[in-house]
Amino acid sequence: MALMLFLCVSVILATTIGSSGLSLLDLDPATIWMLLFDYRLPRVLAAVLVGAGLAAAGAAMQGLFRNSMADPYIIGTSSGGALGAAASIVFLAGAGIPVFAFVGATASTIVVYLISRRDGRVGVETLLLSGIAVSLFLASLLSLLMYIAGQSLHQIVFWLMGGFWNISWDDVGIASVILIGCFGLFLCGRDLNVISLGDEDAVHLGVDVERLKVALLLISSFITGIAVSVAGAIGFIGLITPHVMRLIVGPDHRVLIPASMMAGAILLLWADTFARTLFPSEIPVGIVTSFFGAPFFIYLLRSRTRT
Amino acid sequence: MTADMLRAEDLDVGYGDTKVLESVSLAVNEGSFIGILGPNGCGKTTLLRTLSRILRPEEGTVSLDGREIADYSVRDLATRLGVVPQETGVPFAFTVREIVLMGRHPYLGPLSSLKEEDYAICRRAMEQTSTVHLADRLITEISGGERQRVLIARALAQQPKVLLLDEPTSHLDISHQIEVLSIIRGLTPRVTVIGVFHDLNLAACFCDRIVLMEKGRVVAAGAPEEVLTAGAINQVFGVGMMVRTHPLTGRPYLVPRYDAAPTANGGGLHVHIVCGGGTGAETMYALSARGYRLTAGVLSANDSDCTTAGALGIEVIGEPPFAPVSPASSAAYARLLDGADAVVVTEMPVGAGNISNLRALTGRQGLPIFVLAPSGTPFSERDYTGGEATAIFSTLCRDGAVAVRSVPELLEKLGDLAAVGE
Incomplete structure (x- = not known):
């Protein structure tokens, strides 16, 4: 509840903080309206949705992989998305980047899943390792694209860092689908609790483990794919948020997933607000999340209470 | 014949090309406590995993309560069959209460919440296993013996008709072994129990029937004193044993002979x-x-x-x-x-x-x-x-x-x- 309240306050505050260097009071109402409603609010809402989605997917992946080091990109989503976006930039001059990123992200997840599948079963360790292998392979293709990109290298690098430039209400509309995915993950919460004890234990407790894995991977890659297509591969939100929230609210996914969504939304919103106001010119939000996220994560590792 | 709570017929189970079980049959009476014994690698755990449907047999069937387990849904099976694993590595810090409540999982839908009845069942399961005092402790911070009891409580919360245990005492010291087995013994005859054991004497003391396995086959099945003979143990384990009657329990107990080939003439x-x-x-x-x-x-x-x-x-x-x-x-x-x-x-x-x-x-x-x-x-x-x-x-x-x-x-x-x- 406190998180919910804090999120609402954050949305209002973030909307009113700007980098235009102008006080809102100096402007006429029409301009204020345009500035707030057409530029800042969509951006704020997109950050909220993406942050919530990444955190929820991260919580689900950590539960599925029984490892609090897992993140939503672990099954190849970010490298797939990046490759899709880069391909669009290099070959199509940047047309349809979100579509390509989404397709790349989800396709790579499906490939990882199919590689790991044996006799109708997917081992969690195999999934993890093939995720890493596929990511590395896609990263090499990405490097190749960047090498031959020439003029558009700058654009690829910018995209890779992740950010919320030029967010329109259309993007918010796309990003709002994330909420459906999050609700799906929330429904799997009880199953996630059980599967985090181990596959066989989960079967004994009445969970259809293989179906659950497919559902979790699909929903997570769907959420992450949309997030990547809207804002690029923003790191650390999906890793840190569930981790921190697990320390605070405990490992029960029915609480952990909603709590992570709120916290992820707040974190990414403030990270984006900093990204666009801290310096005279805006910096990619991915830099902000990693810059603050990594040291914070190290701090957490060394002072864990309830892990 | 429907008195058998669990019945396995001519099970053949293999991993890839290696046969692990060959035409294993088993009939377990309702309310009895069966101990499966045998040397390492004889297929005991594989048998248990087949009975709990983790493994599908290549040949043969397993039926539970008069119905083939393949016909049960995952959820239905979990309301009839509880499994206590050898050791669970729980990566996240669930409390003991949360773990036991997970035993109610097969009875719950994704949106339904736990009812008073569920809490009552879990409380009873924890009382039966003397784990009530652990309820608020973290599963990651309690001892092996306590964790084993918590896992039994979780299985009991499923209200199963059959309980399978995979070496439930192998990580425990002697006092916890006896404590855990006494708890399990106390569950019968309401629950039918099948356990894999390493300790011949504990199995002989607590089980109604013993199934002795060797190289993927059942070599003997029956009352402890019928199965645990010096000859059978020597055949299966290759160890000379003296079989005696325990002076207090009247059950057979076995002592290794420690025969050594003469080192000098x-x-x-x-x-x-x-x-x-x-x-x-x-x-x-x-x-x-x-x-x-x-x-x-x-x-x-x-x-x-x-x-x-x-x-x-x-x-x-x-x-x-x-x-x-x-x-x-x-x-x-x-x-x-x-x-x-x-x-x-x-x-x-x-x-x-x-x-x-x-x-x-x-x-x-x-x-x-x-x-x-x-x-x-x-x-x-x-x-x-x-x-x-x-x-x-x-x-x-x-x-x-x-x-x-x-x-x-x-x-x-x-x-x-x-x-x-x-």
Whole structure:
């Protein structure tokens, strides 16, 4: 509840903080309206949705992989998305980047899943390792694209860092689908609790483990794919948020997933607000999340209470 | 025949090309406690995993409560069959209560919340397993024995008709082993229990029936005293065992013989051992391991040394319990002494029943006599003959008997003797 309240306050505050260097009071109402409603609010809402989605997917992946080091990109989503976006930039001059990123992200997840599948079963360790292998392979293709990109290298690098430039209400509309995915993950919460004890234990407790894995991977890659297509591969939100929230609210996914969504939304919103106001010119939000996220994560590792 | 709660018929199970189970059949009566025993790699755990539908058999069927397990939905099966794994590595810090409540999972939909009834069932499961006091502790921070009990509580919260346990006591110390097994025993007959065990004696003590497995097959099934015979254990485990009846439980219990192939041939020396009341066991075992030709006596048939000698294959002159030494036995004893190369007298108490064993030793010139006295108790304190035994000991010592403080020292002295003989 406190998180919910804090999120609402954050949305209002973030909307009113700007980098235009102008006080809102100096402007006429029409301009204020345009500035707030057409530029800042969509951006704020997109950050909220993406942050919530990444955190929820991260919580689900950590539960599925029984490892609090897992993140939503672990099954190849970010490298797939990046490759899709880069391909669009290099070959199509940047047309349809979100579509390509989404397709790349989800396709790579499906490939990882199919590689790991044996006799109708997917081992969690195999999934993890093939995720890493596929990511590395896609990263090499990405490097190749960047090498031959020439003029558009700058654009690829910018995209890779992740950010919320030029967010329109259309993007918010796309990003709002994330909420459906999050609700799906929330429904799997009880199953996630059980599967985090181990596959066989989960079967004994009445969970259809293989179906659950497919559902979790699909929903997570769907959420992450949309997030990547809207804002690029923003790191650390999906890793840190569930981790921190697990320390605070405990490992029960029915609480952990909603709590992570709120916290992820707040974190990414403030990270984006900093990204666009801290310096005279805006910096990619991915830099902000990693810059603050990594040291914070190290701090957490060394002072864990309830892990 | 529907009295069988769980029934496996002609199961063939394999991993890839390797067959792990071959035509294994099993019928478990409702309310009984079955122990599956067998050496490592004999397929015990595979059988359990097949019964719980983790593994699909290539051939054969498993039926539970009159219905094939393949026909149950995952959820339905979990309401009838509970499994306690060997050890669960829980990566996240769930509380014990949260873990036990997960036992209610098969009864809950994704959106339904736990009802008062669910909490009551879990509370009862925790009471049965004495884990109530652990409810708020973290599963990652309790001991192995406690965790095992919590996992049993979780399985009980499923309200299963059948409970499968995979070596539930293998990580526990002896007191927790007994505690956990007593808890499990207490669940029957409401729950039918099938457990895989390593400890033959615990299984013999707690289980109604034993299934003995070897190389993927069932070699024997039945009551503990029918299955756990020295012959069967030797066949399956390749270990010599002595099977006894436990004096308190009346169940069979098994003690390894620790048979060792003779490490030396003893130089063909014939050693006669005069012992009694359990004082001769260590000596007899040590000497027989060195390959000496041994005889013992005269011993009462209910003397534990007589049992030991019999188990070691040592020739004994025995008398029925409480009977005095008969003339025939005395004569046989004298004949053995005539042929013996050495005599060992252990630190036995001497009374009217065995004083004749000592009398016969006096005046035998040239027969080396070793008097073993590890504890160093004076003869007079184990002399129940009013001084005669002490007197004989003095005579023997004066005539050259050698006092020996320990069995290793005895082995050394006998070794010297054997060397001289050669």
